[in-house]
Amino acid sequence: MIVALLNQKGGVGKTTLALHLAGAFAAHGRRSVVIDADPQGSALDWSQARAASSAPRLFGVVGLARETLHREVPEIARSVDHVVIDGPPRVTALARSALLAADLVLIPVQPSALDGWASAEMLRLLDDARIFRPELRARFVLNRCAARTIIARETAASLEQSEHRVLAARIGQRVAYPEAAAEGRLAFERDPDGPAAVEIAAFAAEVLEVGA
Template identity: 60%
Template sequence: MSSAESEGIEYRLSEGVKPPGKVIALLNQKGGAGKTTLATHLAGEFAMQGQRVTLLDADPQGSALDWAQRRAQSGQDRLYGVFGLARDSLHQEAPLIALQADFVVIDGPPRVAALARSALLAADLVLIPVQPSAYDVWASQEMVQLIAEARVFRPQLRAAFVINRRVVGTVIGRESRAALADQPFPALQAEVSQRIVFADSVAAGRLAFEVAPSCAAAREIAALAQAVREMLL
């Protein structure tokens, strides 16, 4: 961010304007962790609570943008804005977007080092989705290192693991949680399970709570959103 932009932000804050919204980045260098599903659903949960939300698709594959396009084509109401921002100036642009939002959710890139670093420098909180397997826990080490590097410049940066796509009725999730206990960041108690409703809702440009408001998936997302709020206090 340029010095002029920084001065502009400070001026607006001094005039009593609402502080910038919180920036939450979902990042994992391993593909298939479910970043986009969590990003779209977290943003939707915040929006349903009356918050102003913007989702930034920082993945060159553009999965969140594809989801938003399906939603528009099916005539669904727009819960929040979705914009493509897959460039390494993300850390300069996201704070400006946060001036007009309560939450900015970043759907991060897989294995794009410069872009991932830019997302880290933009974030107040990094969520690292991991599937409940030893391979995913091991693969998270690269992201742990990137966060440690980012904290040199942003010591206030917070981070947490999210166990995602846990298979209901198995003990694998508990084993993964035990493996994550040695990591420098906590694993949120709120977990998200592997459920058909997530796949069905995404294909239709919808969210799980829109398909089945009282389903287990909707409750898990609500619990995750609450855990995220508590981390940001």
């Protein structure tokens, strides 16, 4: 399965979700690779930090910020169980190529009316891609949710008005994620029984169910 995390809006947590999704897959014995398709290269930076800390390798990270993703990623996918694409913000040609490569698109959205509106451009690109890939599936994922806030429910309700559903799994606003990233690690490695580990496990399980 090839999963692409995409949103034309930056700063919604695509890289964090991509790395943790690949890590959750790897923790269950699935061979995974992250494609860093963002010219900023944050996933590659994380991989370098991990290598410097001598942490064990969980999955590969490959830099591929090129408009030929749709031709190259399927070849990479032949040797692994899952490919997770960390997509670029605002780079439309790259995003289109990632859409054409993917089996499932995850659109991270923060609980905010502004983020909900900003997803409209991503949905237009998705509609264009489905002309060529009518089987392409997409889901919204609410990220950086504060506990028990009305705005998260309102954002989810607003997004549900599109044809693409919102994943039931929600990812919280937790310091565990940036703290782990600074060490080249994943939140569930630092605290295997913590709330971040629980929500990432639920997120990965739901992605596998949707992608099945």
